[in-house]
Amino acid sequence: MSDLETLKDLLFGTEKQVLDSISERVESRELRSADVADILPEAIHASHRSGGELIKALREPVGACLQQEIRDDPQTYGDALYPVMGPAIRKYIMHALRTFTQQINEALEQSLTPKGLSWRVQAWRAGVPFGEFVVQKSLLYRVEQAYLISRENGLLVGHAQHEAARIKDSDAVSAMFTAIQDFVKESFSPDRTGRLESADMGEFTLWAVHGPHALLVCVIRGVPPRSLRADLSAILERIHFRYGDAIRTYSGDTASVPEVEEELTACLRLEARQDTGTANKGVSWPLLIILILVVGAFGYFAVTGWLQAQQIARLNAALTDTPGLYITDIYRDRQSVLVRGLRDPLAPTVSAVAAANGLSHVEIVADMQAFQSLDPTLLAQRAANRFGSPEGVSFAVEGSRLIVSGAAPVDWQEEVALAYRTLAGLDDIEFRMSPDERAEQAAAAPGVDLGQLDAIVRQLDGRAFYFASGTTLTAQSADALTAYADQLKAAAADLALLGRGLNLTATGFTDPVGAPEVNYALAQQRAEAIASALVELGWDGAIIARANPDRATDVSKVDPSLRRAIVELESVETEPTQ
């Protein structure tokens, strides 16, 4: 060592050692790398905190690096990203499915079929959206077995099965599925990338979900929804995440995949049944109240409807039994009862019939057309109205015969006899007079006093006789005239004894048909015919024949009873005969 070196050691001994150490570190690549590695994390942190320069600096080389790596080894990155991409894709699909379910929900909300309403109630009770409930109802399924199979060697990594499922040898099933998978891939997939993903076996569906190192095969009873595949993928992703290396290198040692069957058991919980979530729920009071209200309303309307039907039936029976009413239609229209049919003017109104039968509270709208009833009661009443009804006289109808009973003047009887045919439904007449009544009709007996004679005169006064045509009397009037002449003569004889006499005036009438002059002459002739007949029959008293001065002008009233002559009496004082 030179003096200079010795001097340096004396002067800068410690510092020189430090400088040598620094020089050595700078010159040594390994040491520099170790130093940089030591401070690199802190340097990156410090640079990141100080600004975005580090990101800008790394963006391009890191991006290029990733692109190159992914291009060179896509499988590794695919496997690495599998646990990340699965949930992301599933989340997107779930969102799409939820939107789709929403659309189904809106569509089904418009349907009001009985089944739809029933499902709506069940969905409401189960507390799930209606669309989701419909999907559950439509897609009933249950995962009965789940196999986790190594893709490398087809060995069964794990197996879980439902209590109800029966299987002989899960290892053999696993191996056979792998063999089938290989066979299908080799036979039908030209590039050998195809995979057997589902198979149908009667009521079972077999689904295979493929992962990087294992595939999950599920035996499903029924028809599974597509969303189930996403659930199974999630389970397989979780298994890969937990047992990734163990599955990749699985060689049959079950101890290398502890508790994998617990993971597979999650598959068995994937099921949809008709009574899911509803079997153990208690009674839903709102639903019960609604049911009670519905049943109550139904009962109210049923009873009300029945009562209204009974009212209509009673009213119909009462109307049908009433003469002069003919009902063609009767029905309820909202709050009122509408009645259609025919009504004779003489019959009671529909409302009157209803009131008489205790149905006055029923609002009735009657649409009745007028008609003439041939009911015997109404025919008799119509005859009474037509001819008037003297005291003690009554009408009845038997078949088409008009029965007149009681005491009535002869001329009235003759009037009725002439005119009864004008009433529809009558073609015969019968007068039924009692013996006492006939006695009253007898002429006053000789020796009666003036009062009695006056009564007789009043009875004989105004008697009408009817002509069949021209100046020919009807047979009945001819007979009546004969009896009348006898009564007149008897009365005149008695009056003569009392110093009184009778002046007769015969007035002729005609119907309005024909010329007035001719009719006037005919009326005169009829009066004279009566006068002549009375003279011929022995009447020897005064008698005046004249035509009716009031000429009828209403030609529409063709009434046979107008063809008549009326005899009027006037009692006058005379010299008493001895």
Place this chain on the structure above:
Amino acid sequence: MTVVTSKVCIVGDFAVGKTSVVERFVNSQFSDKYLTTIGVKVDTKEIDLPQRGVQQKLILWDVAGTDRFGDTEFAYLRGASGYVFVADGTRPLTMGTATSLRDRAFEHYGVKPAVLLVNKHDLTGAWDVSEQRLKGLQAQFGSVFVTSAKTGAHVDDALTHLAELIVDRAIADQQ
């Protein structure tokens, strides 16, 4: 006792008795009726290996007989832990086929534990395998068993030996 599951492929030429060997081993049964195997048939058999503290469950892939592997047969061999090659002692050519198949399998999937079964030893009149040939096969396969599926002779021994080889190989790999 540890339970280990292993895939074993039974391969060989047509009608050498592969299915009969499996049937004898699994169900202790034999049938003279010949049914050709289409594709592959899978059976399982559990063997206790107390000395190794292992219960071995063999998944036996009875591959359809062939004199050379196609793509489908190769797919069936994927992931096998061991092979049972079967030849017919009355047909010397089938031993050549077994050798060829062994070479192709090892070439494709690597060397695995294997045994050769020279079957149909019960057919003594037609037996056509010399001791020298057997020694040659022993040198190639390491383990050769003269078996009879009909009588059951050495069938269990052969499969049990293969199971042991597989376990030993697995232990060696782990170490």
